[in-house]
Amino acid sequence: MIRQQDLGDGIAALIYASEGAVNTLDGALNRELGERMTTLLSDPTVRGIVIGSAKSDFIAGGDLKELQNARDPQAVQAIVAPFLKALRQLEKGGKPVVAALPGSALGGGLELALACHHRIAADNPQARFGFPEATLGLMPGAGGTQRLPRLVGIAAATPLLLEGKRLALKDAQALGLIDAVVPAAELMAAAKAWALAHPEASQPWDRKGYVLPGFAVQSQQGRHFFLGSWARVKKAAGGHNAAAETILQVLQQGLERGLDAGIAIETRHFARLASSNAAKNRIRTLFNGVNRARSMKMRPAGQPSSSVRHLAVLGGGVMGRGIAQVAAQAGIQVTLIDVSDEAAHKSVGAIRAYAEKEAGKGRLKGTVDQLMARIQPTSDYEAIRAADFVLEAVFEQADVKREVLTRAAAVLGADVPMASNTSTMPIGGLAEAVPNPQRVIGLHFFSPVDRMPLVEVIRARGTDDATLARALDFMKQLGKTPVVVNDGLGFFTSRIVTTYTSETINLIGEGVSPQWIDNAAVGGGFAIGGASLIELTTLPLLQDILKSMRGDGQRIANAGNIAEPTVARLLELGRVGKAAGKGLYDYVPEGRDLWPGLAEAFPTTGQPDVETLRQRLFHVQSLEAVRCLDEGVLADPIDGDVAAVLGWGYPSHLGGPFAYVDRIGAARFVAECDALAQRFGARFTPPDRLRRMAAQGETFYD
Helix, strand or coil, X not given: CEEEEEEECCEEEEEECCCCCCCCECHHHHHXXXXXXXXHHHCCCCCEEEEEECCCCCECCECHHHHHHCCCHHHXXXXXXXXXXHHHHHHHCCCCEEEEECCCEECHHHHHHHHCCEEEEECXXXXXXXXXXXXXXXXXXXXXXXXXXXXXXXXXXXXXXXXXXXXXXXXXXXXXXXXXXXXXXXXXXHHHHHHHHCCCCCCHXXXXXXXXXXXXXXXXXXHHHHHHHHHHHHHHHCCCCHHHXXXXXXXXXXXXXXXXXXXXXXXXHHHHHHCCHHHHHHXXXXXXXXXXXXXXXXXXXXXXCCCCCEEEEECCCHHHHHHHHHHHHCCCEEEEECCCHHHHHHHHHHHHHHHHHHHHCCCCCCCHHHHHCCEEEXXXXXXXXXXXXXXXXXXXXXXXXXXXXXXXXXXXXXXXXXXXXXXXXXXXXXXXXCCCHHHEEEEEECCCCCCCCEEEEEECCCCCHHHHHHHHHHHHHHCCEEEEEECCCCCCHHHHHHHHHHHHHHHHHCCCCHHHHHHHHHHCCCCCCHHHHHHHHCHHHHHHHHHHCCCCCCCHHHCCCCHHHHHHHHHHCCCCEHHHCECCEEEECCEEEECCHHHHHCCCCCCCCHHHHHHHHHHHHHHHHHHHHHCCCCCCHHHHHHHXXXXXXXXXXXXXXXXXXXXXXXXXXXXXXXXXXXXXXXXXXXXXXXHHHHHHCCCCCC
């Protein structure tokens, strides 16, 4: 709802006060704004208008649930049309309108603020300002692509629109998004004073003689700018970022015209994007799914809240160092244990070197010295006696993991949670190494730890509610996105990634060109192809992974699989990977060339078509994901889709392996898998669940 207040002296205030923690814009609220603006602008006793918020923030953006339910462009336009009309009313109504911003203004909230003649923000260091729509496959839909560049110029506006970056208050003011900053207690008074002092306020783009700041679209500088922007977007997105491409298109076309014509172009493209399958997939996975995970709804009820004060990290390798760093950044005291004092100090030195690089790029909170003061290196397990949480991150070898867990348990309290960062080993087996195994849980972080938001939380059969609750509270402290899964070989993420990697190796073993495999994967939306990923992983490590994930060898995912003998053959021929300069490719200073011996080692009868390649690479992931759901590894498809997109870079426009099935349709997906099974092996056989869904026309999501 919008509350109206009389600020005195002819100044009226419209205060957004939606239900819930933040203000969001929906169709009903948009219509209400239009009605109230019509009334106030026609009232001769009203001299000016202040738009504010009853919340600690201004407006968080549009109602994504309403937008997700819009089935076609016409339904989307019906939501935004009243808002667009209201914004032009307030701009051209002949009375000053001031945005009073107590905190963050994002998306539609910032679009409303930009339509106001003046923007005053409270001095709130937590406030953020920006257009995050592109991160969800959307674009601003209420004039953001037209007002922002008309205010700050094309060069400054474009990266904000394309990247969805959120600016801190000082940066937003420096750019010109915010006109003034005042103490929070003075916000409404300052807004009122400005309105009284500027009775003839108008927008610069509505004044005669207005010129776009910086450069024009068709200037030489403008043409070069857009040429470079298009090239970067195409390269980064592989043709699967419709939002970024559309934003550039709308900027070019709209900024050559007047504001109203530009907004009409924006509206048409926004409605198309918002009603697309890709946008709905991104909203479901990256907004609904991520928010579900971060809300801790899977946290056991009735357990007291907790926080980690002293974390023991066992192992100073890449993952151990990363975990120690993010914990210290969260204000937690960390003791890092390694095999010797020398090794522990060396690990901490590596953390410092990395932190200094991050600080140089402006990406480190606080100072390097503050961070490092919270990390103590040692080889003495006595130093962790007072720890209230332990995280093992040693080499992926079961006996080594059991040894360090046993040594840690000997000095810890009986109820201190003990977590393993293993990516594949069943947690139940590791728990047998310690007394009170109910306190053992898996916390599978992803590398680099400070940048990857996902943590796979693995609950073993014996893990108790208290341990799960404390682990999730720890994830909240670190600001991570936890997905809870049940125990099993490879859990969820490693199991699906191994399936995908195995299919890539199967193709290599069949003589398919690595470039052709990579082109199919990248063309489908992956940032890097499977063959290139194999080169980075190295073949010896890949051999160990495949062996560890084989299990008893009877899983259907192994049927017809030639990945292990293919890797063994490559190793016999002296091929290792990029690190050694010789893998599927030969590496030279000038670049890389396909190893000539590959065709001799794995003869081919011809390269398959790209559609068959993509089906093999993508269908196999969905099949294994459904098996995880059937086996109880996953509780809900959305957990799997979130883990896929955040964990191994599954293309976000597809939503994840479950949304991928919905996109194709269960009946068609089953038919394609049956055809693949006949040609390439029983690993493509659809589970019974999918056959039932196909017969009954069901989907994983509404």
